[in-house]
Amino acid sequence: MASKAREPAHPLERLIFFSDAVFAIAITLLVIEIQVPHLPRGAPDIQQVAALANLLPSFVGFFISFWVIGAFWTGHHRAFSLARHYAPGLIVPNLAILCAVAFMPFATAYMSENFGERVPHALYNGVLLATALLNLRLVRKVTDTPYVDEAASAEDVAVTRARGWGVIGGAALAVLMSLVAPLWSQFALITIPLWMTLAIRRAKARLS
Amino acid sequence: MASKAREPAHPLERLIFFSDAVFAIAITLLVIEIQVPHLPRGAPDIQQVAALANLLPSFVGFFISFWVIGAFWTGHHRAFSLARHYAPGLIVPNLAILCAVAFMPFATAYMSENFGERVPHALYNGVLLATALLNLRLVRKVTDTPYVDEAASAEDVAVTRARGWGVIGGAALAVLMSLVAPLWSQFALITIPLWMTLAIRRAKARLS
Amino acid sequence: MASKAREPAHPLERLIFFSDAVFAIAITLLVIEIQVPHLPRGAPDIQQVAALANLLPSFVGFFISFWVIGAFWTGHHRAFSLARHYAPGLIVPNLAILCAVAFMPFATAYMSENFGERVPHALYNGVLLATALLNLRLVRKVTDTPYVDEAASAEDVAVTRARGWGVIGGAALAVLMSLVAPLWSQFALITIPLWMTLAIRRAKARLS
Amino acid sequence: MASKAREPAHPLERLIFFSDAVFAIAITLLVIEIQVPHLPRGAPDIQQVAALANLLPSFVGFFISFWVIGAFWTGHHRAFSLARHYAPGLIVPNLAILCAVAFMPFATAYMSENFGERVPHALYNGVLLATALLNLRLVRKVTDTPYVDEAASAEDVAVTRARGWGVIGGAALAVLMSLVAPLWSQFALITIPLWMTLAIRRAKARLS
Numbered sequence: 001m002a003s004k005a006r007e008p009a010h011p012l013e014r015l016i017f018f019s020d021a022v023f024a025i026a027i028t029l030l031v032i033e034i035q036v037p038h039l040p041r042g043a044p045d046i047q048q049v050a051a052l053a054n055l056l057p058s059f060v061g062f063f064i065s066f067w068v069i070g071a072f073w074t075g076h077h078r079a080f081s082l083a084r085h086y087a088p089g090l091i092v093p094n095l096a097i098l099c100a101v102a103f104m105p106f107a108t109a110y111m112s113e114n115f116g117e118r119v120p121h122a123l124y125n126g127v128l129l130a131t132a133l134l135n136l137r138l139v140r141k142v143t144d145t146p147y148v149d150e151a152a153s154a155e156d157v158a159v160t161r162a163r164g165w166g167v168i169g170g171a172a173l174a175v176l177m178s179l180v181a182p183l184w185s186q187f188a189l190i191t192i193p194l195w196m197t198l199a200i201r202r203a204k205a206r207l208s
Numbered sequence: 209m210a211s212k213a214r215e216p217a218h219p220l221e222r223l224i225f226f227s228d229a230v231f232a233i234a235i236t237l238l239v240i241e242i243q244v245p246h247l248p249r250g251a252p253d254i255q256q257v258a259a260l261a262n263l264l265p266s267f268v269g270f271f272i273s274f275w276v277i278g279a280f281w282t283g284h285h286r287a288f289s290l291a292r293h294y295a296p297g298l299i300v301p302n303l304a305i306l307c308a309v310a311f312m313p314f315a316t317a318y319m320s321e322n323f324g325e326r327v328p329h330a331l332y333n334g335v336l337l338a339t340a341l342l343n344l345r346l347v348r349k350v351t352d353t354p355y356v357d358e359a360a361s362a363e364d365v366a367v368t369r370a371r372g373w374g375v376i377g378g379a380a381l382a383v384l385m386s387l388v389a390p391l392w393s394q395f396a397l398i399t400i401p402l403w404m405t406l407a408i409r410r411a412k413a414r415l416s
Numbered sequence: 417m418a419s420k421a422r423e424p425a426h427p428l429e430r431l432i433f434f435s436d437a438v439f440a441i442a443i444t445l446l447v448i449e450i451q452v453p454h455l456p457r458g459a460p461d462i463q464q465v466a467a468l469a470n471l472l473p474s475f476v477g478f479f480i481s482f483w484v485i486g487a488f489w490t491g492h493h494r495a496f497s498l499a500r501h502y503a504p505g506l507i508v509p510n511l512a513i514l515c516a517v518a519f520m521p522f523a524t525a526y527m528s529e530n531f532g533e534r535v536p537h538a539l540y541n542g543v544l545l546a547t548a549l550l551n552l553r554l555v556r557k558v559t560d561t562p563y564v565d566e567a568a569s570a571e572d573v574a575v576t577r578a579r580g581w582g583v584i585g586g587a588a589l590a591v592l593m594s595l596v597a598p599l600w601s602q603f604a605l606i607t608i609p610l611w612m613t614l615a616i617r618r619a620k621a622r623l624s
Numbered sequence: 625m626a627s628k629a630r631e632p633a634h635p636l637e638r639l640i641f642f643s644d645a646v647f648a649i650a651i652t653l654l655v656i657e658i659q660v661p662h663l664p665r666g667a668p669d670i671q672q673v674a675a676l677a678n679l680l681p682s683f684v685g686f687f688i689s690f691w692v693i694g695a696f697w698t699g700h701h702r703a704f705s706l707a708r709h710y711a712p713g714l715i716v717p718n719l720a721i722l723c724a725v726a727f728m729p730f731a732t733a734y735m736s737e738n739f740g741e742r743v744p745h746a747l748y749n750g751v752l753l754a755t756a757l758l759n760l761r762l763v764r765k766v767t768d769t770p771y772v773d774e775a776a777s778a779e780d781v782a783v784t785r786a787r788g789w790g791v792i793g794g795a796a797l798a799v800l801m802s803l804v805a806p807l808w809s810q811f812a813l814i815t816i817p818l819w820m821t822l823a824i825r826r827a828k829a830r831l832s
Contacts, residue, residue, distance in 0.1 A: 011705045014640060016222060018697065021437075021648030024229030028310045029656060032237060036317040039325070048327035066310065070303045073226065078296070081219045088702070095694045102652045102690065109660040117663070119672035224430060229645075232437030236518045240445060244525040247533070256535035274518065278511045281434065286504070289427045432638060440645030444726045448653060452733040455741070464743035482726065486719045489642060494712070497635045 012086040015094060022098045023073040026105060030065050033109035034058040057115035064186060065108040068128060069101060071167060071192070072135055078160050079139040084149035093138045100131035121178035121185050128189075129171035136164035155207055162196070162203035169195025220294040223302060230306045231281040234313060238273050241317035242266040265323035272394060273316040276336060277309060279375060279400070280343055286368050287347040292357035301346045308339035329386035329393050336397075337379035344372035363415055370404070370411035377403025428502040431510060438514045439489040442521060446481050449525035450474040473531035480602060481524040484544060485517060487583060487608070488551055494576050495555040500565035509554045516547035537594035537601050544605075545587035552580035571623055578612070578619035585611025636710040639718060646722045647697040650729060654689050657733035658682040681739035688810060689732040692752060693725060695791060695816070696759055702784050703763040708773035717762045724755035745802035745809050752813075753795035760788035779831055786820070786827035793819025 035058075037051035076097075104127065111124040141147065143157045170192035178185035243266075245259035284305075312335065319332040349355065351365045378400035386393035451474075453467035492513075520543065527540040557563065559573045586608035594601035659682075661675035700721075728751065735748040765771065767781045794816035802809035 011701065014644065014701055014705075017225065017641065018644045018648055018701075020222065020226045021229050021645050022652055024226055025233055025649055025652040027306075028230055028233040028237065029652065031310055031314045032240065032656065033660065034314050036241065036314065036321055038321045041324075043322075043325070045325075045327050048322065048325060052327070052331070062311070063307070066307050067303070070299075070307075074296075074299050074303075077219065077222055077226075077299075081222075088698075091694075091698050091701075095691070095698075098651075099687070099690050099694075102655055103686070106655045106658050106660065113660055113662045114667075114672065116665075117667070117669075117672060119669050119676070123676070225433065228430065228434045229437050232434055233441055235514075236438055236441040236445065239518055239522045240448065242522050244449065244522065244529055246529045249532075251530075251533070253533075253535050256530065256533060260535070260539070270519070271515070274515050275511070278507075278515075282504075282507050282511075285427065285430055285434075285507075289430075433641065436638065436642045437645050440642055441649055443722075444646055444649040444653065447726055447730045448656065450730050452657065452730065452737055454737045457740075459738075459741070461741075461743050464738065464741060468743070468747070478727070479723070482723050483719070486715075486723075490712075490715050490719075493635065493638055493642075493715075497638075 010086065012080070012083060012090075015086070015090060016080050019076060019094060019098060020073070022102060023069060023076070026101050027066055027069045027073075029105045030062050030069075030108055033105055033112070034062060058109075058112040060186070061108045061112035061115075064189065065104055068167070068189070069104060072097070072101060072131060075135055075139060075160075075163055078163070079142050082149055082152040082156055082160060083142045083147045084151075085147050087146055090138075090142065090147065093134070093141055097131060097134040097138050100127065100134055103127060104131070116183040118178060118182045121182040122175060125171055125174035125178050125185060125188075128167065129175055132164070132167035132171050136161075136168060139164045155204070158203040158207055159200050162199040165199035166192045166196030169199075218294065220288070220291060220298075223294065223298060224288050227284060227302060227306060228281070230310060231277060231284070234309050235274055235277045235281075237313045238270050238277075238316055241313055241320070242270060266317075266320040268394070269316045269320035269323075272397065273312055276375070276397070277312060280305070280309060280339060283343055283347060283368075283371060286371070287350050290357055290360040290364055290368060291350045291355045292359075293355050295354055298350065298355065301342070301349055305339060305342040305346050308335060308342055311335060312339070324391040326386060326390045329390040330383060333379055333382035333386050333393060333396075336375065337383055340372070340375035340379050344369075344376060347372045363412070366411040366415055367408050370407040373407035374400045374404030377407075426502065428496070428499060428506075431502065431506060432496050435492060435510060435514060436489070438518060439485060439492070442517050443482055443485045443489075445521045446478050446485075446524055449521055449528070450478060474525075474528040476602070477524045477528035477531075480605065481520055484583070484605070485520060488513070488517060488547060491551055491555060491576075491579060494579070495558050498565055498568040498572055498576060499558045499563045500567075501563050503562055506558065506563065509550070509557055513547060513550040513554050516543060516550055519543060520547070532599040534594060534598045537598040538591060541587055541590035541594050541601060541604075544583065545591055548580070548583035548587050552577075552584060555580045571620070574619040574623055575616050578615040581615035582608045582612030585615075634710065636704070636707060636714075639710070639714060640704050643700060643718060643722060644697070646726060647693060647700070650725050651690055651693045651697075653729045654686050654693075654732055657729055657736070658686060682733075682736040684810070685732045685736035685739075688813065689728055692791070692813070693728060696721070696725060696755060699759055699763060699784075699787060702787070703766050706773055706776040706780055706784060707766045707771045708775075709771050711770055714762075714766065714771065717758070717765055721755060721758040721762050724751060724758055727751060728755070740807040742802060742806045745806040746799060749795055749798035749802050749809060749812075752791065753799055756788070756791035756795050760785075760792060763788045779828070782827040782831055783824050786823040789823035790816045790820030793823075 034055060037048075037055070039047055039051060107124045107127040111120040114120040139161055143152070143160055148157065170189045173191060174185045174188035177188050242263060245256075245263065247255055247259060315332045315335040319328040322328040347369055351360070351368055356365065378397045381399060382393045382396035385396050450471060453464075453471070455463055455467060523540045523543040527536040530536040555577055559568070559576055564573065586605045589607060590601045590604035593604050658679060661672075661679070663671055663675060731748045731751040735744040738744040763785055767776070767784055772781065794813045797815060798809045798812035801812050
């Protein structure tokens with residue numbers, strides 16, 4: 001056996017790898033929670049279309065959560081691409097955000113199957129806000145000593161941290177809206193790029 | 209802790225890794241949607257065989273989707289083996305095709321449980337066509353500047369892009385056929401290698 | 417962004433990676449198919465134990481399939497550790513064995529829920545035999561030109577190929593036994609190490 | 625195709641990779657076992673809250689198991705970061721702990737759905753204890769010849785091995801408590817850091 005091949009992976013790589021796997025599984029499990037319609041043989045097309053239309057909340061939930069988890073993965077990817085050193089102190093804050101991400105398929109399915117109700121939307125948006133806060137904590141930690149790559153530019157660090165405010169802003173607005181207009185609260189997530197842009201602009205202004 | 213080991217992975221590698229995990233999970237989750245028959249103890253063999261025969265559409269759906277997702281993974285693998293540089297612009301088109309792939313277990317189960325009906329076959333083939341189009345967009349992007357490896361041969365790039373037309377041709381034909389002959393529309397996918405060969409031939413002719 | 421980091425992964429590595437993910441998912445999904453008993457609150461301990469005892473076939477199925485898939489993963493790991501070159505010809509035979517492995521959770525659940533019946537045991541052992549044959553084909557291919565590492569010893573190659581006969585022998589015996597004594601056919605798998613040892617001995621004798 | 629890129633991965637890396645994937649899948653599948661409440665449209669908020677409150681045992685089970693599997697992953701990560709050589713002898717003890725980890729989603733769901741009953745809590749804590757013992761065996765093996773990195777410090781090895789006693793202590797106490805006070809036995813897991821600290825202190829005392 002080739003036991004003298006190149007040296008084993010950087011411990012940081014394994015942490016990243018494990019996190020990627022959890023993100024990938026959570027994002028792919030979302031679809032499992034959508035119940036597959038089974039109609040009697042020969043049911044007219046219009047009934048099939050109606051069965052799919054009934055699932056619209058589930059499709060919307062799948063779509064929103066796919067892109068939200070995708071956004072968290074993107075942030076994780078950006079932040080860790082600026083890191084270069086490993087220390088055990090990363091493990092707990094990293095597991096914390098993964099725990100929140102792993103819970104997303106439940107929150108999504110609960111919202112989808114009770115679409116338009118106050119509690120499910122509030123729970124979903126609350127989980128999103130909690131994930132975003134855990135994400136910001138991790139991003140800040142990993143782009144700071146002792147983890148950060150000494151060669152990382154101050155601007156890259158500042159922008160990466162600022163991006164974390166995007167989902168926080170959108171999710172906080174969504175939580176508030178879900179108390180008064182549950183169904184429409186999900187649209188608040190459209191504002192995520194807005195908060196992100198504002199935060200990045202402020203971060204850049206501070207740097208110069 | 210060995211914090212001075214070799215440098216962390218290339219950001220492109222992490223994107224590839226995450227994508228591989230999503231492909232692998234989607235391809236393995238297909239089987240979960242097949243309902244396991246549970247017969248009373250001592251049921252005659254013929255009833256067991258009949259229960260399996262009833263599941264034939266599910267087995268067909270599993271098999272088709274396994275190889276279709278496998279084909280998309282192969283295309284992704286080929287295209288990214290020609291890339292060498294990373295930029296954040298890859299993330300959204302890559303998540304877009306993963307979103308379509310993650311939806312495949314639902315489309316497969318819906319078609320399998322309503323085999324022979326127009327709407328389920330049309331939906332399945334439509335999802336396939338959408339995935340193929342998103343795939344072609346990604347393959348073109350990643351084999352172009354700034355991502356492509358400068359050492360990649362023009363022919364490899366042309367052939368890799370041409371291959372993307374295979375599923376597009378087969379799925380487009382299947383969508384049309386599913387409107388008139390749902391059950392037989394799945395056979396249209398057999399033409400995928402044909403369109404692929406034609407597209408590769410044309411691409412090579414253009415090069416010389 | 418660090419776009420000048422070390423070069424992206426070897427294409428062989430990505431194929432291995434994707435395969436590992438499919439093996440890992442299939443091996444972990446096995447448990448999902450076991451139905452969780454839910455007894456009325458305050459049910460006596462003896463009823464809880466009885467509910468678990470009823471699941472014994474499912475536990476046995478989980479355990480057998482976990483180690484069988486583990487054995488296939490081990491064979492894959494061994495064979496690919498002798499490979500060093502990549503060519504697209506590996507993709508189809510590799511996807512073929514992954515397709516069979518991805519089907520194992522269904523075959524396992526079907527056998528577990530109809531324990532002792534002829535058809536489910538025959539199907540399970542048949543799937544196992546098919547997987548073992550696809551595995552042998554892949555192992556032979558990857559330990560041959562153009563894939564094999566030129567530095568790999570002839571003995572390592574011969575032994576790795578010979579190991580593939582272990583599951584083939586055990587599964588073939590189990591298929592035959594499941595026709596006459598379904599329940600006991602699973603014990604035939606205990607003979608796997610025997611066939612493996614015999615095949616390795618013969619391979620070594622041929623070499624010297 | 626770039627068949628002359630850097631050499632394929634170290635066989636140790638592939639073993640680690642496969643293990644990471646199993647840990648990641650088991651930790652993310654936990655949520656799938658939680659049944660999503662589906663209430664009639666327009667049900668009052670208080671009923672939604674009550675439905676969530678009924679799921680409290682499931683949330684508790686998810687949370688405990690997430691962090692317990694996370695702790696096993698952390699231990700695996702630490703131990704293997706001290707290893708540098710590969711030999712086939714690692715495969716069986718590594719698969720053994722993965723088998724126990726893959727079983728955790730079942731044990732968790734069974735405990736959650738029968739919360740407060742003796743048998744489910746005893747089973748859960750028993751599985752935990754078995755996993756912890758298999759973990760200690762693996763950690764000891766991988767931090768010993770021929771696997772251990774010759775450059776690993778004696779203290780790192782001693783501390784990493786000592787940490788393995790944490791879950792063993794907590795789980796053993798929980799098994800005993802589940803026989804007399806099932807519901808409260810889960811709190812015994814809070815003592816895990818205590819046993820870990822004691823074991824590390826003793827290990828360091830022995831070294832000096």
